[in-house]
Amino acid sequence: MLYGRDTERALIDRYLTHVREGRSGAMVLLGEPGIGKSSLLAHALDKADGMRVLHACGVESESELTFATLHQLLRPVLDRMGRLPAPQAGALEAALGLAPSGGDDRFLVAAGLLTLLGEAAEDRPVLCVVDDLQWADQPSADALGFAARRLEAEGVLLLIAAREAALSPSATEGLTVLPVAGLDAAAASTLLAEAAGPGLTPHVRDRLVAETRGNPLALVELPPLLTDQQLAGRVPLPDPLPVGAGTGRAFTAQVERLAPPVRKLLLLAAADDSADHKVLVRAAERLGLDLQAFDEAEKVNLLQVRSGTVAFRHPLVRSTVYQCATAVERRTAHRTLAAVLNGECEGDRRAWHLAAAALGPDEPVAAELERSAGRAEQRADHAAAATALERAAELSPDERARSRRLVAAADAAWLAGQVDRTRALLDGSAPPATASLAHARHAYVQGRLEVTSGAEEVGYRLLVEGAEAIASQHPEMAASMLLEATHGPWLASDLGRMSQIARRVARLPGEPSSRGAGLMQFATGAELFLAGDVGPAIAVMREVLGRAAASSDDRALIMAGVGALVCADDASALELATRAVTRARTRSLIGWLPLALMVLATVETLTGRYTAAVAGAREGLRLARETGQRFPIRQFESVLAFVAAVQGDEAGCRDHAGTALGVGVEPRMGPASGGAGWALALLDLGFGRPQQALERLLPVSGGGPGIGHPVMLLHSAGDLVEAAVRAEQPQVGRAALTGTRTTPGFASWAAETAQPWALAVAARCQALLAWSDSADPEPHFAKALRFHRHGGSRPFELARTELAYGEWLRRVRRRRSQARVHLRAALDVFDRLGATPWSERARLELRASGETARPRPAAVTLERLTPQELRVARLAAEGGSNRDIAARLFLSPRTVGYHLHNVFAKLGISSRTDLIRLDLDGPDQLASR
Ligand SMILES: Nc1ncnc2c1ncn2[C@@H]1O[C@H](COP(=O)(O)OP(=O)(O)OP(=O)(O)O)[C@@H](O)[C@H]1O
Numbered sequence: 001m002l003y004g005r006d007t008e009r010a011l012i013d014r015y016l017t018h019v020r021e022g023r024s025g026a027m028v029l030l031g032e033p034g035i036g037k038s039s040l041l042a043h044a045l046d047k048a049d050g051m052r053v054l055h056a057c058g059v060e061s062e063s064e065l066t067f068a069t070l071h072q073l074l075r076p077v078l079d080r081m082g083r084l085p086a087p088q089a090g091a092l093e094a095a096l097g098l099a100p101s102g103g104d105d106r107f108l109v110a111a112g113l114l115t116l117l118g119e120a121a122e123d124r125p126v127l128c129v130v131d132d133l134q135w136a137d138q139p140s141a142d143a144l145g146f147a148a149r150r151l152e153a154e155g156v157l158l159l160i161a162a163r164e165a166a167l168s169p170s171a172t173e174g175l176t177v178l179p180v181a182g183l184d185a186a187a188a189s190t191l192l193a194e195a196a197g198p199g200l201t202p203h204v205r206d207r208l209v210a211e212t213r214g215n216p217l218a219l220v221e222l223p224p225l226l227t228d229q230q231l232a233g234r235v236p237l238p239d240p241l242p243v244g245a246g247t248g249r250a251f252t253a254q255v256e257r258l259a260p261p262v263r264k265l266l267l268l269a270a271a272d273d274s275a276d277h278k279v280l281v282r283a284a285e286r287l288g289l290d291l292q293a294f295d296e297a298e299k300v301n302l303l304q305v306r307s308g309t310v311a312f313r314h315p316l317v318r319s320t321v322y323q324c325a326t327a328v329e330r331r332t333a334h335r336t337l338a339a340v341l342n343g344e345c346e347g348d349r350r351a352w353h354l355a356a357a358a359l360g361p362d363e364p365v366a367a368e369l370e371r372s373a374g375r376a377e378q379r380a381d382h383a384a385a386a387t388a389l390e391r392a393a394e395l396s397p398d399e400r401a402r403s404r405r406l407v408a409a410a411d412a413a414w415l416a417g418q419v420d421r422t423r424a425l426l427d428g429s430a431p432p433a434t435a436s437l438a439h440a441r442h443a444y445v446q447g448r449l450e451v452t453s454g455a456e457e458v459g460y461r462l463l464v465e466g467a468e469a470i471a472s473q474h475p476e477m478a479a480s481m482l483l484e485a486t487h488g489p490w491l492a493s494d495l496g497r498m499s500q501i502a503r504r505v506a507r508l509p510g511e512p513s514s515r516g517a518g519l520m521q522f523a524t525g526a527e528l529f530l531a532g533d534v535g536p537a538i539a540v541m542r543e544v545l546g547r548a549a550a551s552s553d554d555r556a557l558i559m560a561g562v563g564a565l566v567c568a569d570d571a572s573a574l575e576l577a578t579r580a581v582t583r584a585r586t587r588s589l590i591g592w593l594p595l596a597l598m599v600l601a602t603v604e605t606l607t608g609r610y611t612a613a614v615a616g617a618r619e620g621l622r623l624a625r626e627t628g629q630r631f632p633i634r635q636f637e638s639v640l641a642f643v644a645a646v647q648g649d650e651a652g653c654r655d656h657a658g659t660a661l662g663v664g665v666e667p668r669m670g671p672a673s674g675g676a677g678w679a680l681a682l683l684d685l686g687f688g689r690p691q692q693a694l695e696r697l698l699p700v701s702g703g704g705p706g707i708g709h710p711v712m713l714l715h716s717a718g719d720l721v722e723a724a725v726r727a728e729q730p731q732v733g734r735a736a737l738t739g740t741r742t743t744p745g746f747a748s749w750a751a752e753t754a755q756p757w758a759l760a761v762a763a764r765c766q767a768l769l770a771w772s773d774s775a776d777p778e779p780h781f782a783k784a785l786r787f788h789r790h791g792g793s794r795p796f797e798l799a800r801t802e803l804a805y806g807e808w809l810r811r812v813r814r815r816r817s818q819a820r821v822h823l824r825a826a827l828d829v830f831d832r833l834g835a836t837p838w839s840e841r842a843r844l845e846l847r848a849s850g851e852t853a854r855p856r857p858a859a860v861t862l863e864r865l866t867p868q869e870l871r872v873a874r875l876a877a878e879g880g881s882n883r884d885i886a887a888r889l890f891l892s893p894r895t896v897g898y899h900l901h902n903v904f905a906k907l908g909i910s911s912r913t914d915l916i917r918l919d920l921d922g923p924d925q926l927a928s929r
């Protein structure tokens with residue numbers, strides 16, 4: 001009988017209705033032990049008539065066993081595995097131990113989970129209940145979180161319960177949380193009265209309700225621990241109460257009363273709740289225990305044996321049993337379990353039991369754990385690998401082996417995105433003093449950690465000095481370290497250090513591999529560019545692009561995307577970044593995906609593909625948080641700020657720019673800060689505040705390392721010139737065009753790149769300067785338009801030129817009808833891009849030029865597609881089935897179908913064939929065609 005909980009029950013009922021209507025939902029119930037989370041889950045299960053129910057429960061002693069929880073959950077629907085896309089099925093089967101592992105991947109597993117849940121809901125809605133998430137193994141918890149964030153239209157309700165304190169805060173990021181607090185006074189009193197019987201007096205009742213803060217478990221467990229005299233208020237209550245804040249202590253007495261064989265059996269079950277009855281029976285027989293003990297344990301209601309699995313009545317019983325045992329007893333239990341776990345796929349479990357049974361350093365056990373870590377790495381489960389390696393290090397008798405394992409653990413922890421843990425592991429290991437590969441590994445892992453967690457210069461020194469020490473014996477390792485070190489100097493536009501790297505890379509002995517050579521050139525090109533030698537820099541970067549086009553190296557591809565921006569080469573940048581993203585998706589290289597998306601979203605922004613850019617940036621932000629790769633966050637925020645600026649979303653722009661520029665996200669990145677500053681300036685410019693725009697852009701251009709970046713400076717130079725001219729400080733604009741001793745001028749850069757958009761913008765800048773000098777700008781405007789039309793890749797810049805030209809024609813020359821031609825052209829593009837403030841300016845100018853009401857183009861009334869819808873539509877137009885699309889975007893096929901349905905409705909079309917006919921790849925926003 002459930003007392004109280006009206007709000008919670010109503011909420012759960014609403015979710016159930018929702019799911020029966022074909023939508024999906026997910027919710028996490030959070031609260032302290034014994035507060036009633038499982039009871040609310042039971043309520044949901046009661047109400048799940050006609051639904052398919054999947055059920056799993058995290059188990060404390062299994063939390064290191066990869067995918068144990070998922071295995072429990074999915075057991076009833078494994079027969080549908082054949083309907084998953086092959087890579088997802090392969091990864092999921094390997095994860096669940098149903099097939100040999102083929103270096104599978106956690107994200108594929110998660111995507112497989114999502115698809116499988118959707119499949120399970122094919123014929124009836126699914127209720128998925130996961131209790132005690134705090135004890136679920138991390139990979140299962142991650143996969144569940146992943147699925148929960150993406151459930152939309154499958155007909156699946158995912159309810160998760162967890163003890164709040166035992167859960168990492170990131171576990172619930174992006175999920176709906178239902179906090180479960182104590183029962184209200186009325187419900188608590190009723191429950192207590194029921195447990196205590198008629199002798200309970202009101203004041204004792206109120207005191208107990210207050211002391212337990214309505215925790216139902218404590219309320220139920222308390223009365224048997226108190227005497228009748230105490231309950232009746234005749235004898236004072238003990239102080240503190242037998243159950244204080246934590247309810248666990250209530251169980252101790254029950255466990256201590258049990259006969260030794262039953263306690264031994266319970267201890268075995270507590271030490272390894274594989275929940276597998278057979279394993280426990282083997283272990284019990286090995287200890288010579290009478291199997292009668294199972295019945296005893298069931299009789300006192302501590303254990304339940306059901307269909308081959310063994311479960312404790314309450315998780316607190318398990319903790320208590322384990323804690324009540326002596327250290328010797330616990331080691332015996334683990335050793336016994338290890339001895340009976342000898343099957344091939346039980347290696348991981350056995351290794352952990354051996355480790356738990358070990359008294360002190362033990363090399364064979366350490367080696368077995370290290371092998372278990374290797375298997376975890378193969379599954380791309382870096383967190384489990386780190387845990388196994390760390391324990392292996394603790395058990396290593398030899399100091400060098402210990403250090404080596406700790407560094408390997410730190411490396412794995414890093415890949416898993418666990419920054420603090422990486423540091424702790426490194427701190428615990430003593431690097432060998434002499435120059436050796438071991439020393440270099442330590443420096444590498446530590447250097448990489450420092451670079452991306454804020455102490456960039458410390459990391460730089462570690463990497464460079466570490467590389468130096470081993471350069472002669474291990475040049476490949478040294479090259480990797482040096483390339484890792486380019487990160488900071490590039491983002492901070494620090495020429496001195498970039499030159500150092502280029503020089504050291506050049507001195508490495510031996511023939512560089514083709515990969516090394518490509519990356520080596522990047523360092524040289526970056527050095528030249530930062531030095532202001534734009535011509536030679538562009539020549540070198542073009543070679544980097546050429547090599548990257550042939551390379552299968554992901555890092556090279558992403559760096560080449562950056563190189564293409566140095567060359568102003570939008571087409572190559574787009575091509576390279578798209579390839580990097582596609583490859584990361586199809587091969588599930590999630591580690592690379594945020595970085596690749598970062599470059600792609602930036603290029604999409606510059607080329608007016610705003611909807612796609614926003615979709616990419618949002619996905620990137622989500623991934624960056626999910627993988628712990630927080631480093632590209634600022635850049636994604638600056639992309640979002642920029643699009644908001646173009647479209648006149650003042651609040652959104654300030655918000656995103658604030659995050660990009662703010663504190664708390666390391667490292668500081670010149671391109672991101674520069675981009676955010678540019679976004680804010682563009683906002684001012686669009687709303688007619690040129691002075692403010694100029695004030696924002698100037699510090700960026702004059703700022704030191706990390707404040708701005710020459711790449712951003714060059715790409716934004718057109719706006720700086722326009723702001724300067726309109727703020728009546730043309731000399732500032734002129735300086736930006738011609739450059740200074742240290743910064744390249746925009747005009748010469750544009751000429752060196754020979755890219756039409758850049759040449760066009762340079763000509764427009766000349767026109768604006770001529771106008772402010774009262775000279776004749778017309779030849780410059782004409783030249784700008786010629787370049788724009790000759791393969792210009794930036795529609796927003798084109799429209800800006802048309803607008804400026806139209807303004808000049810009307811205001812200075814009074815050639816109104818000619819002005820209108822250009823103003824209309826500008827307005828069309830601005831409308832299509834959703835650049836509201838700029839559309840408004842063009843419209844005002846048109847009106848002033850004598851054009852009467854100019855209706856908005858009819859197509860603009862079409863509802864806009866959301867970024868997610870656009871992505872789905874594009875992949876559908878490429879011919880992908882719902883399943884293909886789902887696999888690529890990590891969504892379920894049903895959700896893809898749902899988005900596609902909306903796309904059809906919004907576009908007024910009825911088939912995929914119609915979709916193919918639309919230009920979904922154009923730089924404009926599809927919705928406002
Ligand atoms: N609303 C309620 N009315 C009556 N009894 C309740 C209520 N909620 C919980 N209980 C009882 O309190 C005890 C603890 O509840 P439950 O097991 O649901 O807590 P929990 O939050 O899941 O605890 P844990 O975190 O330890 O798993 C159970 O015996 C349950 O029957």
Ligand SMILES: [Mg+2]
Binds near residue numbers: 132
């Ligand atoms: Mg519970």
